[in-house]
Structures are given as structure tokens and as C-alpha cells.
Amino acid sequence: MSNRMKNIVVPLVAVLLGVLVGTIIMIATGYNAGSAFIALWNGAFGEIYYTGEVIRQVTPYILAGLAVAFAFRTGLFNIGVEGQLIVGWLAAVWVGVAFELPKFIHLPLAVLAAAAAGALWAFIPGLLKAKFKVHEVIVTIMMNYVALHVTNYIIRTVLSEKSDRTEMIAESASLRSPFLEGLTDYSRLHWGILIALVCVFIMWFLLEKTTKGYELRAVGFNQHASDYAGMSVSRNIILSMVISGAFAGLAGAMEALGTFGYAAIKGGFTGVGFDGIAVALLGGNGPIGIIFAALLFGSLKVGALNMPLEAGVPNELVDIIIALIVFFVAASYMIRILIDRISKKGVK
Secondary structure: OOHHHHHHHHHHHHHHHHHHHHHHHHHHOOOOHHHHHHHHHHHHHOOHHHHHHHHHHHHHHHHHHHHHHHHHHOOOOOOOHHHHHHHHHHHHHHHHHHOOOOHHHHHHHHHHHHHHHHHHHHHHHHHHHHHHOOOHHHHHHHHHHHHHHHHHHHHHHOOOOOOOEOOOOOHHHOOEOHHHHHHOOOOOOEOHHHHHHHHHHHHHHHHHHOHHHHHHHHHHHOHHHHHHOOOOHHHHHHHHHHHHHHHHHHHHHHHHHHHHOOOEOOOOOOOHHHHHHHHHHHOOOOHHHHHHHHHHHHHHHHHHOOHHHHOOOOOHHHHHHHHHHHHHHHOHHHHHHHHHHHHHHHHO
16 A cells, blocks of 8 residues: 555544544443434534534634644644634734724734734744754743733733623624525634635645745754755744744634634633644644544534533543544554555455
């Protein structure tokens, strides 16, 4: 079996194994697995409203997955997507509340502000990595907490008068779409899905079809060889983190301008940024794979909400299945060995 085929088969096997083990856990704990999966399916695709909600959930997952995957493809581990998403969310709302502009100016400005905020938040660990060799995993993890508490402070003291949330953004800065809502029985589906798909193309084009993308991948693959070839390792490390952070900031904009329309005090992380790590892993860090992985995770997250209602099964079991899928993706080396052995037996 070719490597390209393995890259497709391995995630599929990981998903099947995750679902299989999850099913065993359901049965062992006394739940009806068949009813649970029927309820899961109905909660994701049983009605057009639920399908709209799935696509709405998929939108930030795609962008968070792109943020993780872009850094990984260039040799970096951006674990700070959650924090970059949060500051992007805040920046988008800030622009959406503070200005009164025509929509063709206001909306792009709010989206770009989110991307810039995420990029700036990722610039700091990128700079520390490039100049002082500080490991980006440690810095990005710590900056998640800084982002959470700083944005909470700004919401409470700057964007509101000691309130738990900001005002609603102006309609001119909103991604909401009455047309898409009407098509999906008034779900919260918005135009952000188009932005996410454009970003998928941008990542693919930048990494695969441009000289700068080749440089970024080369630096990630071997910094010493890249430096010997005349490439600026430091500049490319910083640029990679900045682009990754911009994708994460855009994920925050989808929540700010499309789903909610405001920013609120958060008692904890949204989870979207961390789920983006799983999306990138399952998608093989490739743009197309990320779309399918985001669709799977979005379907599981939205469909799980129907499981307690229709089947009496706790929706936390879906989180267990997601964790199992990630585990089997992380253990892909074992799956590859198994595939190789089956292939050899087939040849004999």
C-alpha cells in the first residue's frame, strides 16, 4: 500500500477503533449503544436545523485545525490556539462595538482585527523561539491562561461597566445571514463557513505553491540545512507562528461575529482551540483532511446534545469517543504496522 493511501486509511481506522471501543464502553456501563448512535445521528442530521448547527460548529473547527496544522507543517507546535482564538474574539467584538461604519468596511475590519490579534498573540512565542530558543509549547500553553484572564478583565472594565458581557456588535459587523438561517430552519449558520473554506485554500496554496511556503516547510524540516542554504530561520519561525495565530484569531471572529455577536466573561476555555489539535491530527495536517475531520468533530459535538434527550445516554460519552479517536491517531504507528502486515499477507 502506498504512503498516500496509508495517510487516508490510518485516520479512518482510528475513527472506527474509537467508535468501536466507545461502543464497548457504552454497553459495559449499561447503555443501549444502538439507540445512542441513532440519537447522535438524528441530533446532527435528522433535521435541517441540526445540520445548520453542525456546519456552524465546523466553521471555527476548520480554522483552529488550520492554525495547529500550519505550525506543525513548519516544524512548530502551537498549543496556544485557544488563547489566540480568545483574543481574536475580543478584538472582533471591540471593533464591532466601537465603530459605526458601512458594512463593506466594518465587517472586513472586524475580521482583520481578529486575525491581527491572534497573529500578535502568536508573535510573542514565535519571537522567543526564534531569538532565545524558548520552547514554543511551554510559552503558548502559559499564554492561553494570560489571554483568558486579560480578556475577562478588558470585558469587565473597558468594554462594559462591570458587566459579564459586552453590548451586541453592530449589524454592519455581523456575519449573520438571514438567507442561510432561513435555509436551515433558523439555525445559527452564518457566512463564516465561506471564510473558513477560503482559508483552507490559502493554506494549501501558500505551503504547496509558493517559494515562501517552501522556505517555511524547509525550516521546519531542518533548520541547520535551511540556514546553510541562506534562509532566515528566525524570520521564518516568527512568520509561521504569526500565520498560525492569524488562523486562530479568525476562528475567534467566527464565534464573535457569527454565532454569538458579543464577548462574555469566561469561567474557562471554550475548548475549540484544543479541539483544533485533534482536528489537525485526524486530518493529517492537510487542508482537505482538516475539513473532513472538522465535519466529524462538529457532528459529534452537536449530535451529542440529543443523546440524553432521545436515548438517555450522557453526552460525555461522545467526549470519550473523541478522546479515543485522538488516542488511536496518536498511535498511528501501530496501525501502520498492522496495515503493512495485512498487506504482506494479501500479497502472499
